Amino acid sequence: MLACAPYKELKLICIRIYWVITMKQKKLVVVGLGYVGLPVAVKFAEAGFDVVGIDIIPEKVEMINKGESPIKGKEPKLDELLKSVVSSGTLKATTSYEPIREADYVLIVVQTPFNMLSKEPYYQALRSAVRSVGQNLKRGALVIIESTVAPGTMNKIVIPILEAESGLKAGKEFLLATAPERVMPGKLLWNLVNLDRVVGGINEESTQAAIELYKHIVKGELYPTDALTAEIVKTTENAYRDVQIAFANEIALLCENVGADVYQVRELVNKSPYRNMHLPGAGVGGHCLPKDSWLLAFGARGANSPRLIALAREINDSMPRHLSDLCVEALKEAGVGIYGAKVTVLGIAYLENSDDTRNSPAFTLIKALEVYGAHPIVHDPFVEEANGIVIEKSLDNAIRDSDCVVLVTAHDDYHNVDLDHLKKLMRTPVIVDGRKVFDKKECYAKGFVFRGIGR
Ligand SMILES: NC(=O)c1ccc[n+]([C@@H]2O[C@H](COP(=O)([O-])OP(=O)(O)OC[C@H]3O[C@@H](n4cnc5c(N)ncnc54)[C@H](O)[C@@H]3O)[C@@H](O)[C@H]2O)c1
Structure with a gap:
């Protein structure tokens, strides 16, 4: 046996x-x-x-x-x-x-x-x-x-x-x-x-x-300390990350405005000693990052009122709305109004290859698109249902007759999308990338209108 x-x-x-x-x-x-x-x-x-x-x-x-x-x-x-x-x-x-x-x-x-x-x-x-x-x-x-x-x-x-x-x-x-x-x-x-x-x-x-x-x-290593210090350490770790991402998002917005590529900027900034610029993106989600800064601030109330971490939250929370504005802009360039447009949202999980949708920036994006009068269709390979939103399981069905594909989550599946196939299925060839999954030059070469966070 x-x-x-x-x-x-x-x-x-x-x-x-x-x-x-x-x-x-x-x-x-x-x-x-x-x-x-x-x-x-x-x-x-x-x-x-x-x-x-x-x-x-x-x-x-x-x-x-x-x-x-x-x-x-x-x-x-x-x-x-x-x-x-x-x-x-x-x-x-x-x-x-x-x-x-x-x-x-x-x-x-x-x-x-x-x-x-x-x-x-x-x-x-x-x-x-x-x-x-x-x-x-x-x-x-x-x-x-x-x-x-x-x-x-x-x-x-x-x-x-x-x-x-x-x-x-x-x-x-x-x-x-x-x-x-x-x-x-x-x-x-x-x-x-x-x-x-x-x-x-x-x-x-x-x-x-x-x-x-x-x-x-x-x-x-297991580091001994007292309970209060452990509580502060954990919430500070996540507040630190949130602030770093907000900084990267701020530079991304700056790069968009002046026509530079934030990813190239980041790579070169990080060649300088002691710099570790984080990745910008479509927003911050999950159970932890969006709330741990607030837990830290709540625990410190009375002692002071943290300003930087509150501002970082505001910047990160604004990113999915910015993504919806990029959709409007890209569609306009393609000669299509956002009102009535079919917009395919790629990914509703907050993190790549995860089924966790808690506080996902995709929810804010979808709401913003609906407010503009667009019809969002959501695809995610790992999520069955989220907050009553219907998830299309077939990528082809989600993309068919779409006027704009907007990527929120960098799931592995999206790295392998064939642009020719995508263009054939779409009604209007528009790509908006919230995570740097698509190659900008290749998108242009294949005839897409392209927008990307920080690019
Ligand atoms: N998700 C992460 O990546 C992560 C990372 C680090 C720390 N944390 C922290 O860990 C904690 C748990 O996070 P999570 O992501 O596992 O949450 P979760 O929602 O996935 O899991 C919590 C579980 O607790 C159960 N539960 C709730 N009340 C209960 C009760 N009274 N008795 C028994 N079970 C109960 C829920 O049904 C749920 O299954 C949170 O404080 C979170 O901030 C999470």
Whole structure:
């Protein structure tokens, strides 16, 4: 039997035997099985922990228990690893919080959006998850917040709820740390394992216990700090990136106005030491970047009012509307009005080769096109449905009789589009590129009207 088992399963069986012989197998619960929680649960299960994943969505739980990943983008190794740990019994999913009663480790990885109307974090999921954990917490367990939160959340929200619900004292009767994730769709497992990680406990013992835990799955450095610093580090990392992208977008707009190519400018700027100009584009999306700057600003409120990161948000948020203006301009050059034009939007996911549509700039673009009176048709190879928008699965159908193709997401499929074929199918040969997928010179040579962000 064993001799026939594939190498990976054999490795898992050996790890399990090791755990059983050397110590009682540690029980670990992951609360929230989304883009981050699922890979985390899978990696700890692979490392030999007895893992239970908890989620409030029954369909997701059902899929995971069948060994099927709810994440549909290109996610190297996740599908195989999930199948393997589910079939070996080291990972189970459930909607019940009961398994927390026996858990030695509880990792909370729920979504933490920001409410732009009230200008505060929308912590419904976090509060509810922390409450449920508190109600079932075992004395001596280690609780870790992996979700990205505003600085101060541990002290103001997590500790009070956990102590009130459990009747236990944080730092004495249970340990508590924050260890924000640095993963991103498309590289979930790779980032989780290989990137350095900051781990901040509410006391020394919590920090050390959390570091010992992550050593089982993280090959990168584990940097100890306190919980508040870890919260600031995570939100600052993303605010930094957002500001850098806004800077690149500003230079892109400048290049468009003066007739230069921002990509060439960027390449040459980055030849100068200590420069690392980011890529401009159609806008910034995803669950994290658009809200983490606001989480940081919210955490700092009263201390100061960050101006640069607010301006960066404004610039990045304006990019999809700028893309819609480029469509108007390009169509005009082709002799077609935007009103009534069929515009094909390539990509609704916010990131290439991902199915994640959260805060995608494509939504703002589609809305702007509709306001202009255009008829947007959306194509995406990885997304079935998004906010009620119908997704055309056939690229040819999406392009047929189109007056303008506007690219938002640089999915691999779009790099291979044959321009002759595209032109034959389209009613008006117009391309607007939000990501530098199409070659400008080639587009001109084939007879297209072309516009591109920063080109
Ligand atoms: N997506 C990323 O690339 C990424 C990267 C780094 C950090 N983060 C951070 O990680 C956190 C999670 O992000 P995500 O992208 O995995 O979100 P997600 O929406 O994909 O996953 C969250 C999961 O938690 C579940 N959930 C919500 N409330 C729950 C509750 N009370 N009990 C149990 N399950 C509950 C949801 O049903 C969902 O499946 C966020 O704070 C995010 O900012 C995300």
